[in-house]
Amino acid sequence: MSLFNKHEQTIRKAIEALHTRTFFAAFPEHPSPAVYGETADADGQARFKAQLGKKFEELLQENPASWIGEEESPYLQEKLDITYPSFPVETLIDRARKAYHVWRKVSPEQRAGILAESLDRMKSRFFEIAYATMHTTGQGFMMAFQASGPHAADRALEAIAAGYEELTRFPQKAFWDKPMGKFNIQLNKEWRAVPKGVSLVIGCSTFPTWNTVPGLYASLVTGNPVIVKPHPGAVLPIAIVVAEIQKVLKEQNLDPHICQLAPDTSDKLITKELAEHPDVKLIDFTGNSVFGNYLESLPGKTTFTEKTGVNCVLLHSVQDADKVAANLAFSVSLYSGQMCTAPQNFFIPEKGIQTAQGEISFEEFAQKFIDNLNSLIDNPKAGPFVLGTIQNKRTYDRIAEAEKLPGKVWLKSRTIAHPQFSKARTATPVVVEVNADKTDIFSKELFGPIALLIKVKDIEHALHLAGELARKHGAISCGAYTTDKGVREKIADEMALAGAPVSFNLVGGIYMNQNAGFSDFHVTGGNPAGNASFTNPEFVVKRFTWVGHREPAVA
């Protein structure tokens, strides 16, 4: 049985889900022993620990120039001392160029089968990837498992499905028969989906697999060899994925350099050299806007970016203010605000918020928000695990600076003890009230657990500000609370125009930060927060060129 046959049903279900956009997940998100096996957690943790202080020798990339690595655990605040094989850029490009002519000739079916198989292999290492993610990104275990494991694998499968669908959307051959009156012109036609060339996928430090696999799998399924350049601070999780892809390629007697890892270190980054190389035709990037804009401006490349945005919450009217405050407190705390979808600016009308129990004032709502934050933070069974740790020192410093912003500090950030890791770099959210005229302050992304409460005249004022921010500075998510249908549609329309998806009236166990494969488009491409979207048709069709040849059917 071919790998395509083995995985065909999953791929077809994934394509169907892309179109119905109803709930679908190929990989169970709950790390339960019943699903993943009794020993899976312990085995994964053991494998992770066994890797510490050693060379990562699973990659099928020979003759490295050196072994490098600088990852550090935000839980232990010490180096992982794992090193990865490093190669000169020209070696990486040469190998990718050769691999291109192998991979492009592999059929879409075979490619999809190989890639789906690699996700099965990845699945067997979800726990190891989870620990690797915890100790590089600082995420709590549950998020590390879900985001880097099943959710990432689902996003990868989504890219396989979307790519496979586009590649098979037009026939390989057709008979074209044109009546001309007395005779017919008859042509045999054929179409080839020509992959664009070497693809560079640049990872980020906070979501090393989730944000990397969509571009990686989208480029691979459409026939492009990929060089994965991870963030030097978060290599291991994606190194495991690349290793598994390489193993499946080798088993299929294909060149493992179809997918290469290109680690570097922060004192000698190779991203620009790779990106500017004339043979690199495709670039995927997650990270800061300055570098993203530079990449987008490179001529002769097709670039897919997720940059930064400023996410807003608009409060107008709610059923139950406590539930709303609890939901938002969780959103701000989740992975200490280090999600690109985390809310930052909370627009609250100066006249307060309408609730089923009557109006509550700006101050009352702010206090509810603070109370919910404190109760989450101070819950030793929840706080440390929801907050996780702070990935890097720069984010940590930014939190301290936020307390100096001109405005009332409603809540100071503090460190909390982690029950398992005494040296964990933690920081709870800081909440500052900022005047609505201080747009220079709240029109920047303040990455990390930083929430700004902004008193606005009314919902129109809030919507005007939120729309402007999204249009000018980008937005990846938006939260809105209103029980008024007219207001809801105004927000839905205005934020859609600004390319920002809105989560309305979320309470309970679902948060505006969350984003589901096969249903939610992640980043819309319609504002400065990024030019690409996981996974709309554009995300795959731009990776190859349709070329048609023709010839008379009767010579």
Added chain:
Amino acid sequence: MSLFNKHEQTIRKAIEALHTRTFFAAFPEHPSPAVYGETADADGQARFKAQLGKKFEELLQENPASWIGEEESPYLQEKLDITYPSFPVETLIDRARKAYHVWRKVSPEQRAGILAESLDRMKSRFFEIAYATMHTTGQGFMMAFQASGPHAADRALEAIAAGYEELTRFPQKAFWDKPMGKFNIQLNKEWRAVPKGVSLVIGCSTFPTWNTVPGLYASLVTGNPVIVKPHPGAVLPIAIVVAEIQKVLKEQNLDPHICQLAPDTSDKLITKELAEHPDVKLIDFTGNSVFGNYLESLPGKTTFTEKTGVNCVLLHSVQDADKVAANLAFSVSLYSGQMCTAPQNFFIPEKGIQTAQGEISFEEFAQKFIDNLNSLIDNPKAGPFVLGTIQNKRTYDRIAEAEKLPGKVWLKSRTIAHPQFSKARTATPVVVEVNADKTDIFSKELFGPIALLIKVKDIEHALHLAGELARKHGAISCGAYTTDKGVREKIADEMALAGAPVSFNLVGGIYMNQNAGFSDFHVTGGNPAGNASFTNPEFVVKRFTWVGHREPAVA
């Protein structure tokens, strides 16, 4: 009955044809009285003549700043003296901006119906458009009718179909029901296809409707208001199309400024001012590479270009050299080489071409080519009508320069008498033999009836040159003749990599210049000849943004 219901069957058939890529045409290409009516030709010619020397008053754009026009007939070599309403750029943009908020709220069905209806109206004016095209572009009547009439309308319908398909590819609403173990998270989700904004479509002087309507209809069907900026030398054909669109819009009580005409004159072009305006989000362009590259480099725009390429013919082995020479002679002569798909460089092996009757030498084949050119040119019933006239003086001058190229001039260009137009600006093809090492000469597009015969070592040499030219300088078409399957596949593969579609072994009544809607992708987007393709999914999906909103199903 809604306009969508009226045209639904046609739109569905068009979508089907896009996928089967078998022969489909909604508009009959033959200008026969049986199809278009006994008086259609005479009526169309009369309407065209009645327009000469007058204001074009059909547009529903009020209060022009002035009336301008400079079109000139290459058949009469005199001014048409037609003037069109001219507006300041800010007026055009203001009106488009307002129209955006009307048009974006019209459903995809309604939009598709309105646009399909406009094509029916256009059909009733095919003859008038044909005469307008003849007397601006210099095309022969038959090409002017086909290219500007039915073939253009088919390309427009293709864009409507492709756009409508993409807009309806994802659901407007879905119920998302995620099992969480003890409970389910249930969300109502909705998706909106948000049009990007004001669209600028820039026309060219040689195919004023065929090259304009794909971008025009693709932008309109996806909800973007369009400003059509025609080439000042070829306004009338597209002005008629815009007027018909405006009339249908008005009948539907919609703002006619959803589609505006923005004529200018060559001494005061407004293209850059329009293109650089921050409100212009989409740009379609057909024309020279320098301007196309400038447009592509503008930040914050989504740009679709068809620029220039260097089209090659590779000769290896043929069944019948006479039929091949006849086919190529016609290709070079059709509209005097002023098609973006016309062949320019003919690579002929120094050892000659294998035929079913034995090998013929370079010189023998060259002579056959010249003989066929002469016999076509000198046939008074064919030559003048196939060649048409030379659109502008610059092309005319380029022909004279070609005769000074370093190499044997196999055929000089000459003027021929046109039986109907004594002042017609005609020029027959010039054929020059150029050394294979003179790449600087044949790596440029020599627009017009200019053919270069290039003696190459062998087919590998030819293929290397053709591939390099396509990759570096672009190619929109390619001809190849070989009876060897292995050679055929080598050419098919190498030219596909260079993004150039190959017509193999064409003889008889089909030519490499020709390109069929619903089946042939026009320009691939895969080489410097252009970044867009009529009509692949990319051509429509890049014109709007998918934005999804969500809300708990149970509050």
